[in-house]
Amino acid sequence: MTKKMIKLAFCLSLMMVGPAAFAQEATEEAAPKVQQTTLWQMIQQGGWAMIPLGLMSTGMVYFIVQNGLATREKVLLRPDMMPEFIMLMKDKKVLEAHALCKENETLFTYVFAAGLERCSTKGDINFSKVKEAIDEASTEEVTSYMKPIDYLSIIGATSPMLGLLGTVSGMIKAFQTIGAQGMGKPEALAGNIGEALVTTATGLIIAIPAMLFYYYFRNNFIKSCATLGRNIGALLDTLESGELPLGFEDKGE
Template sequence: MKTFLNRIKTSINLSQLAPALQTVHASLQHSRCDCIRRTRQRGLWLASLLAPCLLQAQETSEAAANDSLNLWGLIQQGGWAMYPLGACSLAMFFLIFYSWKETSRKKFFSVEQVQAASVAVAAKDYKQAQSTIAEGKTLLGRALAPALPKLGTNREKAENLFIENLEAEENAVSQWVTYLNVVASVAPMIGLLGTVSGMISAFQTIGRGGMGRPELLAGDIGEALITTATGLVIGIPAMIAYFVLKNRLNTAMIATAQAGTEVLEAD
């Protein structure tokens, strides 16, 4: 009987607590919805603040990418060192073109004139040999023509004069090839100087508080890298062209010396 009464009391207590529990549940539901609504509002507010910044950053990165792909943008980013490097590149192209033209075989001698001059020397007609060899305005003509009149009186003196004139003509041509070697040596050094200048500027930017702002360091580091690359791009082809043209000149000079010796030995 007591157990039955206790169950009735418990059921009465639970029936009294049910409305309170429903009220608490409704309050929690309302609080959760309110929190979700506030979170959404804060998210929209934060997105509205960040959207212009993200858009500007995207535009800046796209502009930087376009500038980096543009040749003029690279030149501007390279700084002051790009101007002497540009002069070196122009000098390199001019020297390669001019030296290649001056070391062509037709600039040194003509086989037909060498044969005609040899026939005239064999006939002891030194004036005819001189006029024949000087007609083409070749390097051999400028070196050998002054020596031919002396061939009839003093052969050794004529040979020595020919050798002296030939060396002078070789020096006149080789100086242009030597200038190409100067460009090949100076261009990488100018690029290295631009690298040092860019790194100094980068450290100065860091000292002014730009450590946390990579966009401030990008220009200085870009200057350091671009100038080095430009110096090597100019220096490497110039060095290759120097050795090619030097070998071309030596080959032409050996053939010219042999042609002059052939004329002198025809006596």
């Protein structure tokens, strides 16, 4: 009697669980799978605005790499050459220092060479004219070096506006679709709304790193310019006094 009751209970459990399992499988098969959107599909969905945004992203990467290489302090100031320049200034070897500047052209050597060009070969040095020439050359060079840095600021300010323009374009198309087909087909609005959202996100993705790197390069370059003025001032003092500055070996290292 007990065995019959166990068999009966087992059969009833199969009758209850079986249909539920089959119903769950049928529901899973009937449910539509969420389609994964690739990066290229998102770019295509963004529409015409993705073309200028793509150019801006390429320009951003280019200027980040260029400024990262060109605005390094060891490239701009050549601190490794400071001991040699100080010894030349101590010995009043202006021509040799000018030739050394021409052989190693960078921000520091260009500005310093401009001041040395105002020195007389006879030994008479008008330091007011030398400093005037250095100020003129430094202004010229600072402007030249700041241009690639400022381009990052332009990209950071312009890309969100382009993204917003793409957003407005997508929303206009969405309202045109609503006016023509009504609200009965939401899938018809998906492309227009996707265009609006993708362009906004792309503009911000470009603008945020562009502005971060702009402030980073600008602040580093301002610091390098301040160090440039201090180094050239030390060289001119050595040229005028003929004495070595205190601790110049540490500066050269």
